Amino acid sequence: MSASDRDPGFFEIVRSQRAHRALLSDPIPEAWIEQILEAGTHAPSAKNCQPWRFVVVQDAALRKQISDGARAAWLAFARDTTEDQTDPGFLDVDRWAMGGLAEAPVVLVLCGDTTVLPLDQMGSSIYPAAQNILLAAAALGLGSLMSSLPLYAPDGSFAKLLGLPEHVVPLATLPIGFPARKLGRPRRRPIAEITSRDRYGVAWKR
Numbered sequence: 001m002s003a004s005d006r007d008p009g010f011f012e013i014v015r016s017q018r019a020h021r022a023l024l025s026d027p028i029p030e031a032w033i034e035q036i037l038e039a040g041t042h043a044p045s046a047k048n049c050q051p052w053r054f055v056v057v058q059d060a061a062l063r064k065q066i067s068d069g070a071r072a073a074w075l076a077f078a079r080d081t082t083e084d085q086t087d088p089g090f091l092d093v094d095r096w097a098m099g100g101l102a103e104a105p106v107v108l109v110l111c112g113d114t115t116v117l118p119l120d121q122m123g124s125s126i127y128p129a130a131q132n133i134l135l136a137a138a139a140l141g142l143g144s145l146m147s148s149l150p151l152y153a154p155d156g157s158f159a160k161l162l163g164l165p166e167h168v169v170p171l172a173t174l175p176i177g178f179p180a181r182k183l184g185r186p187r188r189r190p191i192a193e194i195t196s197r198d199r200y201g202v203a204w205k206r
């Protein structure tokens with residue numbers, strides 16, 4: 001048995017997990033949402049301080065407002081920075097940012113509690129939970145997306161929309177839903193290109 005055969009299901013999920021931007025609006029069972037959140041809470045955090053706070057947004061009007069904020073941020077800061085606007089990757093993001101986001105039945109907002117951990121240390125204790133959430137969603141056959149664009153609504157309305165108190169800071173939005181289409185394999189650089197043996201720059205060879 002090779003190392004990669006020990007739990008082929010796990011490695012298949014890791015290798016196929018991708019950014020799903022086209023999601024069906026069909027609801028997700030609440031038990032599944034809780035299973036996904038629980039996976040998030042099994043992530044590591046500094047001193048096991050568990051600074052994550054979740055807001056599960058299902059309300060259609062709120063999802064639309066989050067999507068409107070993302071659209072405004074896309075148009076204000078990001079859309080025109082893309083040179084090739086015919087690229088399928090751009091078109092995928094563009095469709096999502098211009099309103100597709102609202103179709104996700106759940107937008108999970110991952111926040112950090114700054115009374116538990118200072119803001120400048122928050123990311124490293126929050127993003128592992130995000131990754132667990134993405135993998136758990138994939139394991140349930142759901143599509144999900146790690147996204148930050150909605151946080152940058154130009155009118156600064158995001159935190160207010162969700163009634164976040166000052167000490168609770170939003171760090172990521174993760175739309176989740178049944179995938180509207182099957183995605184191909186992700187494109188990733190081979191480990192030999194990015195890995196050194198013992199000292200930086202010494203090729204990793206077997």
Ligand SMILES: Cc1cc2nc3c(=O)[nH]c(=O)nc-3n(C[C@H](O)[C@H](O)[C@H](O)COP(=O)(O)O)c2cc1C
Nearest residue numbers: 017018019020021093096146147148149150186187
């Ligand atoms: C911190 C972070 C923020 C991201 N924000 C967005 C976003 O706002 N909108 C979006 O469409 N994708 C966003 N992404 C998703 C990336 O574009 C995606 O993970 C990457 O292109 C790889 O895509 P793939 O898994 O389909 O290969 C974000 C990813 C990360 C890690």
